[in-house]
Amino acid sequence: MKVLLLGEYSRLHNTLKEGLTALGHEVVLVGDGDGFKNFPVDISIRPTWGDKSILKWVKLGLYKVFKLDILALERGLRFWIKMPALNGFDVVQLINEKPIKTLPAFERFLLKKIFKNNQKTLLLSCGIDVISVEFMLQKKFKYSLMNPFFENPKLAKEYQYILDYTSASHRKTHDFVFSNIEGVIASDFDYVLPLEGHSKFLGLIPNPVNCDEIPFAPLTIQQKTIIFLGINRGTYHKKGIPLFEEALVQLQKKYSEKIEIRIAENIPYAEYLQQYNDAHIILDQVYSYDQGYNALEAMAKGKVVFTGAEEEFTTYYKLEKDTVCINALPEVSKLVEKLSWLIENPAQLTAIGKNARAFIEREHNYIEIAKKYEKVYCN
Template identity: 35%
Template structure:
């Protein structure tokens, strides 16, 4: 099968591509590199030119020049509804053209979109108005009527909608072309597992990226309380906006990863942490387990609640012998639920059945 993966967040489609290639498919990954994460791709949407010329090239000229390389595939999968400039209806026109000039098209729901933001308000957990303000998103793009109309139109144009977690499935339940949730893939072969051994101190890490969306204010406060309570036992690290490869090297040295609070489910960073054998704190509500058809998970569920996060961390600090045990279970869990080849086959089956 000849497949085009268009766009990428946190190397989700990169890991999917690697699984598809292992299965014998011909795959092309096209993306902007997800900003400072500097993700790998086969074709970059970025321009090599600088200044105003580079900006115009990236927004308008380069995508047009690439069109011959973006058509004629058996499957094209878009990661979200916004991949090009919105000026002059450019994004809508180009995506519509690509849908028409490839055999099958799919919308991968991973990250924000208008449909999710509109429907997530009915859920117990969602990154609310306060979170958006923290992230400087006061003029939030997904709430604009034009984007809501386009997102809805695109969702009806594609052959299928594929969510990666429970929340995104719920947000798109009104669409008849919604398919089963497929877990996040991770290339286990590229992630070296080491036993989660505590050296001098227990190292607790939180990655800075969209602090409002992730509930960083709760996480940071909880980390500070634990550090103050156990200064001889705990080291805290808060760092962000670094390339993915550097990020993975950094968290390799840690024991506990705190990802995010505003969610029923966990995201890509949490899956990397699990594969590395780290104790992972993130969203993992019963709805998440049910969606993946599993009874339990080593992911420790946390809430946007400082006291609750402190309680979880304190339990781990007072019982450090549990950290290597949870770490080992985390790796096994990643291998069984998130293996890139197994997940790639789920995508192939979904595409074939659409």
């Protein structure tokens, strides 16, 4: 089977490619590397015009005056140039309903050619899209990454990317994509809940994780408990980073002799992984119901991760609360309480780290997950 994976935000498609290739399928991954994360792809549509100093000013000027994003335009043009290599696939899978990330009309033009020149297309819901944004704006979650915006509308600039999904042009793209896909797959419960009852919802397929490539090391505390916080300024409030930072200030005062705090900001994905290798606790995000890709890979290494693990997640996987990861609630006092418990009970770190690895091997094995995708593709 020939499979075209279009777009990459988190390593989901890279790992799925590894699984599908192991099953004997021919897989091509197209994407732009997702900015500073620089994820690997087979065919790159990464924009480069903005890297040249003179064009940086042109880019800013065009956007300020005409709201024209030339980097988005460049992505579309690079995709269009590569189009001859993107025909004749049995399955195309979109990482998002705007996977090329170009101008809306151009996006629809290019996707129309993809739909026409390939057999079938499937969509993933593993990030922001029209359905998930509407669900959050209607406050159907008990909390969501929109909470900081609800509490402080002055954060509109940081949330503009999400709010853009409410525009007429995005709605038009959404409707166009859904009229051409076979169905949509959710990667975790943050996307299952908004899609429940939708006619094209095909169900949950968890993120694939390649444990063959991720070494596991049982956690041992020799001198200090190392706590790692990775910051992406583009998602600073959406991930709840201010809450983590406030909790760390309190912990530093309370356990200065027992902990070491490490913070990394806006670094490439490979460097990010290296920086937390000897950490015990990873602070991921507070507004999710389930784990995203960064959390899963940290769990595979045996880290204790503060992330999403709400009741829907624990019920589905038949888990006790806080046994494979820590459900990070959007309350500083709760974060401090759980972090303090771990610092004072280091044996719990070791136990949760082992449980985390076993959970990833059991529920997120990349070969088994690829088989689930294979079954959907064939049906």
